[in-house]
Amino acid sequence: MMEFSIWDLIRNLGVGAAWTLGLSLTAFVLGGVVGLLVLAARVGPWPRLNRLAKAYIVVFQGTPLLMQLFLVFFGIALAGVDVPAWLAAAIGLTLFTSAYLAEIWRGCVEAIPKGQWEAAASLALSWGEQLREVILPQALRIAVAPTMGFSVQVVKGTAVTSIIGFAELTKTGSILANATFQPFLVYGLVALGYFLLCFPLSRFAARLERTFHARSH
């Protein structure tokens, strides 16, 4: 059996945490972009596309993230493409994130009074211009808090990618736990790692919300 010092543990877990952070950022940024498109499809003046976007959201919200990940991982493999775990993890989490963000943002868009759309429309702004110039700037303000709140869920959600073998924080932790026979210590450090990633996000969310509240314009 190899000997691990506490520093070895921390160094290894740090690498895992970096992967967790990278995966979270990727999922959040790409999920945000895809989510914006899904949002447009969901609230735009196109009935067919509305239904399609709604189905997309319902499917991703109504199934466990783990199953989505399995389907991406094994689905792509079924098509004869050998997909690395990190790619499957990134794709799976991006889709998951996009669906949730689209739904969160839809709520924010729908909280803007209908009169705002109508005033913009009466000024001959196209639908896209109405959304961009009038609706989104107002929706953004109320979207900040739930969006940042959800980002914490994304970070924690990355843990399930350990099951398809992606060596992020949880996976690294389970490997080390097996090697050291000190699961309590290792998983304690893993939990601390997640906390260190998530706590600043929560704090940041709270601060952003206060800023947006104070600055009413």
Next chain:
Amino acid sequence: MLVRIDGLHKHFGANHVLKGIDLRVKEGEVVALIGRSGSGKSTLLRSINGLETFDDGLVEVDGERLHADQTDLRALRLKVGMVFQQFNLFPHLSVGRNVMLAPRTVRQTSVAECESLARAMLAKVGLADKFDAYPDQLSGGQQQRVAIARALAMQPKVLLCDEITSALDPELVNEVLATVRQLASEGMTLIMVTHEMRFAREVSDQLVFMHQGRVHESGDPKDLFAAPQTAELAAFLGAVG
């Protein structure tokens, strides 16, 4: 004719709200739409700029035609301005930016030009000094005048006003009516839904009384007020005083 409406029909589900409306409005004319709640005044007005679709008939403004289920409304909306009961100013933009938004976005006028246009429009409604204020810093009457300036900045051929003083405290009604009166005297074509009967009689050239989705009676406001031809209009005028 600047505005022509022919055989306009509109249903909300099973509710037949407009039952064949015909209306002609000449350039520079001021039309007052009156009638009981639910008679279809707002629906008619909103059909003229495509905020409401209709089932049958035709709307034409300055040669720009709108058919039932038409989706491209830009050309029409460039000719038609609208002022709403609830003002609907954009709360995230300053007063000046509210007025500049459409010229900037839709007409792609330069910022400098938009700004001088906005200042001119705000001066017209007596709010030149509010350029940098935000909507929530203004009284209701001031907000409504900004809304008028915002609509005017697109240089519409006709301005639609849907009960634009109904949400105002009584002491603020007159400043908005004065602005509308001034527009009328400058030759702006106006179609307004109003419950201000005295104002309608004084300012309008054509009074249109709607009843159950139809134009029940219309004509010169002086004549109609003095001698309504139908029992319904007489009853309506009696009820509102």
